[in-house]
Amino acid sequence: MKIIKIFTDGACSGNPGIGGWGVVMLENDSIKTINGYEDETTNNRMELKAAIEGIKNSLKDTEIILFTDSKYVKNGITEWIHNWKKSNWTTSKKEPVKNRDLWEEL
Template identity: 45%
Template sequence: MPANHVEIFTDGACSGNPGPGGWGAILRCGDAVRELSGGEAQTTNNRMELTAAIEALAALKRPCRVELYSDSKYLVDGVQKGWAVSWRKNGWRKGNKEPALNPDLWGRLLDLLEVHQVTLHWVKGHAGHPENERCDALAVAQRDRFGAAGR
C-alpha cells in the first residue's frame, strides 16, 4: 500500500440519544496503526459517528487517498448520496426546508473531504468486522468515561 494510502475505520456510541457519547477510530498506513478516541458528556450517536470520521481525517498530516469504513448509514449516505453537499448549498436546509442536523460537523467533514481523496465504505456494525469491533470498544469506553463523569 503506498505511503499516501490510508485505511480508516470509525464508530460512535451513545447512551441515550442525547446522552454521554464516545467515538473511536483506527488509522492504518502499511504496518503503522494509530488509534484515536474521545467523547462528550451530552451528544448524539450521529454526532459521534461524524466526529470519529472528522478526527481521523484531521489527524492526517498531508493529503491522502483514504478508504474510510463506517457502520453509520447517516455518514456514508450523507456523503455518497450528496445530501450534505445539498444541505450546505441550501444554507443547511433539507429538501423539505427543515434545518439539517449537525451542520457544524457536516461542514468540517465536507472541508476535509476536499483535502483528501476519500472513498467511503459501509460495514455492518456488530457483525464481527475486527476493526469495527475495536472502534466500537474504543467508543464505548469513552462513552462510559463521559457518562461516569456526569454522575
C-alpha cells in the same frame, strides 16, 4: 501517494446522553488509534466526530479510505451534502440540517 485506511465508530447511551467515538488508522504496517467522548451528545454526532478526527489526524497528500457502519455518515458524505449546500443547509423537508457544524467541519 500514500493510502490510509480509517475505521470509525461512534455510540451514545441515552441518545442524547454520554457518548464516545473511536478511530483506527492503518497505513502500511503502522496502526494508530484515537478516541474521545462528550457528556451530552447523540449517536450521529459521535459517528461524525469519529470521521472528522480520523481525517484530521491523517497526513496531507494521503489518499483516505473511510470505513463506517453509519448510513447517516455515508449518505451525508456521498449524497446529501451537495444538496444541503445548494439549499443553504436545509433538508428536502425544508428543515435545518441537524449537526450542521460537524458536517461543515467534515
